[in-house]
Amino acid sequence: MGECSGAMTPGQAPSRQRKAPVYGLDVVRLLAAVLVVVYHLGFKAWAIEGSSLNEVLGASTADPPGWRLTWCGWIGVQVFFVVSGAVIAYSARGASARGFARRRVARLLPALLIAALLALPVAISAFGMAPAKAVWLALKTVTFMPWGPWIIGQFWTIPIELCFYALVCVLLASGRSAQGMRGLVWGLGCVSCGYWLAVAGGLLEPGGRLTELLLLQHGVYFAIGMVCARLGSGELGPRHLALAIACVAAAAIQVREAAVWEMAGRSDLAVKWLLPYAIWLAATALVALSFLYRDAIAARVEVLSGALRLAGLSTYPLYLVHIHVGGAILLAAAPLGILPALLAAFAGSLLASLAIAAWLEPPLHGIVRSVLGKVGRSALALPGLRA
Template structure:
């Protein structure tokens, strides 16, 4: 893995250009990244169980009384757990850029389908079944809306999500669609930097332009987090330089603004200072990963931990809060939250082992055969 020199030689050197990685070359795994992903997922889950404005209201459907009265210390920290979503977006930018370097658009498309859909299909059906079996906490969707949720495109059709956490997938899908244009052109340092600058400019202009299509594409609420991840991966692959630090600094500055807006308009818990502090700590951890400071971490169990993240995120919220509603009077609240988390971690492992892996294999085989047929018939 090459790196830009920290001290420029006297002879002018050309800008770094990426050469496509060999498709068969195995990339070294960044174990620390798996650990950060799971930590972010656990933060989000604890937030939903014990840190949202909803669960802190008198007579709420989950705990029946303010969670800050039941476990004030847990609530104080859980109030910032939603920042795990922003960390997911940063990691997504890093991982997508890393995983599709040297790949064709077809390979990129197939990899995203088999990564996102198998666990998602299970989550939609599982959550729907839980809400049907245990009513009273969340409103159930009509069968046709549940079926539309299976496409993952329901937000584009104005249909509610089976589980509220699916809103992040709409941002992910738009990022993939945009980044596909760079994959199609061929990933290089220059093209990824240009993509970051153009997308960042569009995200900056979208709110004031008041053009719905531009705002839909630019996704100003999430774009700067993805851009931060892309810049961090370029640091990881090519080494640090002032341009990448500038992009990362701009992403942090725009991100802190979005964090404040989300507290004021959506979360209504925690403080801007606390949110910025938590986000900055996580971003510094990502910088450590990008610069190779965590390469010595080789704990094999982190691979398993990373594989649990996506299923856990998809299934924990609606089903978990419904379960808490039924069990809240049976044990200590903190013990209940820990038990529910443990149960969903175990279920997430089962989903990864017996749903994600086998279904992904079948879907990949079918898509590869379909694309070969398309090429043959062209």
């Protein structure tokens, strides 16, 4: 859920070069967001009893319209993790630890604040949550608490992303970022592969929030993304191919387990985990091709570059707001039928995310960057912290 920066401005120092956009990633991110949204609004809300939206709607049907296309949309999260690994590996090259941390916070915080402000009244008025509980969960969310619950349920992935960012930031601060990033690829890939190999062998029980935060569960996805970011650079060798193959194999075990977790009470669908795995493989191949043919793609989509960038930037807000914006619309439109309600909820969520990305986030980005810059300068002015 990161972003690739625009072109370098004249006179910039090499360490502060802004990377050329990777437009293919915007398409993949949008695909991942759409998968998650249609899964939550089009399938889980209706077919998984006990889920948050299902309880609010108070209606269940085993096979909602279009369920064959929506039930496996949860795989969009795994696609997001691959994209994040690729984006961070690409954008962190030549960056300082301070600049990297400032950009990450400025990227994550504005949309999260907006999403929490939207979620709070909806949770209270439409979802029937007690005001005190809603405020507490909102505070936990905007302060990036790693353990849930949160007012935005899908926020569970953001602390995992932050743990990955923290590792990268430490490497950048070490002064040996190039060697460290190569080591991080291998460390994440091998440790996570080992975890899933132990799970497959019956030596470990899968699951647990701590294993998520330690990147044991999802490290294979970040590692694959980091490898993809090196495509076309001439830096990859046969050993990297071997690592990628191992991670792809470990991802199959993770997807199989995730299908069981997601399809609670739907063993008929959990056994069909190969379908979401195939979707993930196809999306990961698109990430790889986005880097391999970055320049060629950029030349062909130059006219659409603005629209593609907006689509890419809107995916994070869409991921955050669709449960509350789309859920409120589902409630209002449910008497029209599941399919019309889904279409209305999806359209409303998409419009809200575009408005956030185009108009609401940019001024907040500037404020957050300014505040972080002042905090950083104040910290450096303290005795013992001066350069």
